[in-house]
Amino acid sequence: MEKYNERYARHYALSDFGFEGQQKMMEAKVLVIGAGGLGCPVLQYLSAAGIGVIGIVDHDHVSLSNLQRQTLYTTDDIGKQKSEVAASRLALMNPENEIVNYSIELTSNNAWKIISEYDIVVDCTDNFASRYLINDACVLLNKPLIFGAIYKYEGQVAVFNLSSEKKDRVHYRHLFPESPKPDDVQNCNDVGVLGVLPGMIGMMQANEVIKIITGLGEVLDGKLLTFNMLTYETYILDISIEQSAENLIPNNRKTFEATDYSILCGISKTNINDLSPDHFTAMISFDDTLTIDVRELNELPAVDFKHIQIPLSQLNERLSELKTFNIVLFCQSGKRSLKAAEILMNHFGDTKKISHLKGGITAFKQEKNEQKD
Template sequence: MEQNNHARYARQYALLDFGEQGQTKLAQARVLIVGAGGLGCPVLQYLCAAGVGHIGIVDADKVALSNLHRQPLYRTTDVGRLKAEVAAAVLRAQNDTITVAEYAFHLNNQNAWDLVSSYDIIVDCTDNFETRYVLCDVCALLHKPLVYGAIYTYEGQVAVFNVSDSAGIRCQYRDLFPVPPSSEEAPDCATTGVLGVLPGVIGLLQANEVIKLLAGIGEPLINKLYTIGLLDYQSVTIRLQPQHHPDAPGSRIAFEAANYGYYCGSANEHVALISSAELDAIAHQSDTLLIDVRALDELPRLSLPHRSIPLELLMANVHELEGSHLVLICQSGVRSARAADWLKNYFGNKQTISHLQGGILAYQSEKNDE
């Protein structure tokens, strides 16, 4: 087995300043990847191939057809299956010398502490701010290195948090985003679209940062934010500075008591979520009005009776909204939550306001599974 391992990693053994010592450090490491989507796929595949000894995968989502253009870890036949389970099986087949653990659940502040505690490096491959802030805070409290990556249409960014530089300075994700951006400031890729190769490029850079940290080679992006645009290859590296964060929890008790959904605007305590099944049950009721707040040319279209009012025009047309139950719908649930919040503040208790959980993409996915 040792001879086989040497053959498998021969090109890394041959590297100056890496060699057997660097490979041993990778083999002894435990790395947790949170998110097995566009960013997570290349991170998982290349850390597996490089010989990281123990890889953990956290993702509760199922493979969707719209994932496949940027998540080549999955095949068409995997649609509807749990990403964590599919990814774990692929990695085990790719490299039988490592251990792979899958966690098919959403990471939150109730389960993050014990899980993150058991890993050496955490890789943020998530696509929502609620999970990002959970990761930020638990990693800061536990002093765990956090390798961050994010994408937007044709651009991406990478950084390394919670690692001290030569001056003893250590930055965290909150130093980049002190407060969560709104959905308008940072829309998701279901809203804006994304070039399929972009998460591959950024995910590879994240994997590279993990290897540099583990092997002790090169200059990791500690306290730095690297950004690159794929249309012109313009890139910039920004040095970050630590800030004071009064909103950040100072202990495990405070962390687990925090309401991250409300803090990040992804869960309004006063606006109800409805499921796809509930939507079908009420869609044709005379007192219910479905409102699609996406742009008029966004696909797929909603087949149920509804009105289309783009989010930016909603409040200008609020006087035309008739119905005792208003149901807001968008692509993934982000804009509809914002719209439902606006209407709840406008109407108060005069009308029932809710929005579709997971948006039209989740609705269609559930229909396809039936």
């Protein structure tokens, strides 16, 4: 029996958890991909619960707009690497955990090596390219995957790839065989999200991790839980296994690592220039550059530099207005401007130079504020 540790006294007191359950927790290795709205509560509760090794994958930086829901970070952390801040904060919460920090973007080139080192994977990402990449790697590596997603006032949780019989294992592609088109799905940067929602969904994800490790309760294996914050309505749906979805999974590691999930999910950026805030500032100052805000009318924050506004929803009808060679696009987060750039590239080809502000006006304002400080 392990040595008594007062930190976990309430776990020991649970008759069906006790020392044995806590020992399993301390021997487990869990990888959390994404340290944002969902990742913060997952990381906090798994760390407090005594998971032995916690891996954090995130290449993003803390911004002011994150703080409404990403509770691991403070105003002083703005501009810092999320995974680094999260790792240092978790170490203060529970120094008995081993925290492994990956301040990188997860790609098909590095995912296999990273995921293979963990027992359970928690998907806390917010884009389809990452979700399909993570799912396919977990299927090939036979790793349980806890999925979470949020949209405005509603969240989803599911557990994939868990059942003991391979033929019975449900995975993400059984729910969504192929990625929707980028313009068919809106991001929380564009439509918003209630701040407490990712906290509740993230805690549900953490709960599923603990249940899998300890064998407690009934896991959402092959089931999708949908939770509405406004009404507290909760639905649990069985996910059907569709055999044709198996053909969409890469056959082996070599095929997986050769797959470009950005292209697979329709977000290729071929010949489109990503502009940093500084490059954007320089570019829009040129007389021969047309700067276009593709946000909807009256979206905030307002900007004080010269530009015209053509919402993404109207872009196809107004292509004839675009006479200049250099065109620079921006939006709130960079997602709509990237889509707009792809539309222009498909229409004009190499006859125009198309650029967009990476990270959107949010990243632009943040960097300008940091430069003032």
